[in-house]
Amino acid sequence: MTADSTPFGKHFRLKYFGFDPNYVPLNHGSFGAAPNPVAQRRATEIVELTRNPDKYLRFTIADRLDSALDSVAPYVGLTEKNKNGLVFVSNATVGVNTVLRSFPFASRDAIIYASSTYGACAKTVQFVQSRVGLKSYKVNIEYPFTNKAVVDAYADAIDKAKKESPEGTVVVLFDAVSSQPGCKLPWKELTALCKTKSALSLVDAAHGVGLLTDIDLDTVQPDFFVSNLHKWFFCPGPSALLYVAKQHHPVIQTFPISHSYVPETSISEYPEETLLRDKFRFVGTSDYTTYISTLAAIDFRENVCGGENKIQEYTFKLAREAAALFQREFATESVTALDDSDTTATAMVNVYLPSPSGPLDSDGKIDLGFAADNIQYSLLHKSNVYFPIGVLNGKLYTRLSAQVYLELADFEAGIQAFKKQFAEHESKYSGK
Ligand SMILES: Cc1ncc(COP(=O)(O)O)c(C=O)c1O
Incomplete structure (x- = not known):
């Protein structure tokens, strides 16, 4: 394989990865993804x-x-x-x-x-x-x-x-x-x-x-x-x-x-x-x-992506930019500082999400676990976007994964999808 001139991002995804072209995969951290040349070698x-x-x-x-x-x-x-x-x-x-x-x-x-x-x-x-x-x-x-x-x-x-x-x-x-x-x-x-x-x-x-x-x-x-x-x-x-x-x-x-x-x-x-x-x-x-297939993965990483440092530089930067985008949009905090002293961020970053409405749990508090499950189910099944939503410190949060097949516009699409599904959740459960 020769070095590729296709820039990282959506074009890279369409060229090298087998995702449904309409799916926005913002959760590499769970199951990963093998590029087509590696899958073909297998x-x-x-x-x-x-x-x-x-x-x-x-x-x-x-x-x-x-x-x-x-x-x-x-x-x-x-x-x-x-x-x-x-x-x-x-x-x-x-x-x-x-x-x-x-x-x-x-x-x-x-x-x-x-x-x-x-x-x-x-x-x-x-x-x-x-x-x-x-x-x-x-x-x-x-x-x-x-x-x-x-x-x-x-x-x-x-x-x-x-x-x-x-x-x-x-x-x-x-x-x-x-x-x-x-x-x-x-x-x-x-x-x-x-x-x-x-x-x-x-x-x-x-x-x-x-x-x-x-x-x-x-x-x-x-x-x-x-x-x-x-x-x-x-x-x-x-x-x-x-x-x-x-x-x-x-x-x-x-x-x-x-x-x-x-x-x-x-x-x-x-x-x-x-x-x-x-x-x-x-x-x-x-x-x-x-x-x-590890041999083919090495070949792809070195000869198509340009090596480990290039991959890390792109994905770590994109992850921080994605977190900043989410924080600006929802006026929420990052789970960790995300400044230069933050040693916890990698190509995965974590940001809090807006607080949802009910239903209530047996203690009369908003059932955050239910809200997280409901919204992420809708993201995947109705909006064709996925990023995991969990509960931390009494708030909803997400873990975002950056990867060479993503660009900031994909996270923007994630935000729009979240806003839509969050609004649907609210219209169904607010006041309940
Ligand atoms: C920290 C950690 N350990 C273990 C696992 C389990 O990985 P696997 O399902 O490949 O066994 C995961 C999966 O996400 C993980 O995040």
């Missing part, structure tokens, strides 16, 4: 699989998977010495499950997570807690937050866990960028904190590679790191990366356990350097084509 893999499944699954994919992992390793800052700690899993939830469900926890151990932890991952913590009988500690994140406040809150939780069970292992789960609201967290400082306090770090970077350009795993050295590829890296879903620090390769097992399981008692019989990759390469009949 389709080619499926044709090859279909023509000779035995050859493809028994022989062909192994080298391609290794090549895809080696190629994506620099995007998470892994050089030759640590790249064998990187494997594919199908999504971030599976990555977090893989770690938490294979780590050899005992009842004296603890897991620390946060109020902003993604729901599915918090449930996984709950599951492990009830299975193993260990303790979990929830750190409360309030918005807006400072990085220092977050690091201090985690430090307190680790100290508490260590004090209550000095012999126990503490695993600390935190986001690189949280889901809703979509805020970058001080994940590098938190990893350093875990090292200082002899706790293990599990970084949920579901919004990681493709969004953040400074994921330097060789330097930061978390114990575990999970990043979706299908969200921000333009891979077809499902696809994600799991990084495991070398000392944990013997204990981390695939989810599900499969042919490649190596009991810890027999690891000496296996090559130490490739142990993790050997375990994760084939975990039963599954779709490996999305993983192999």
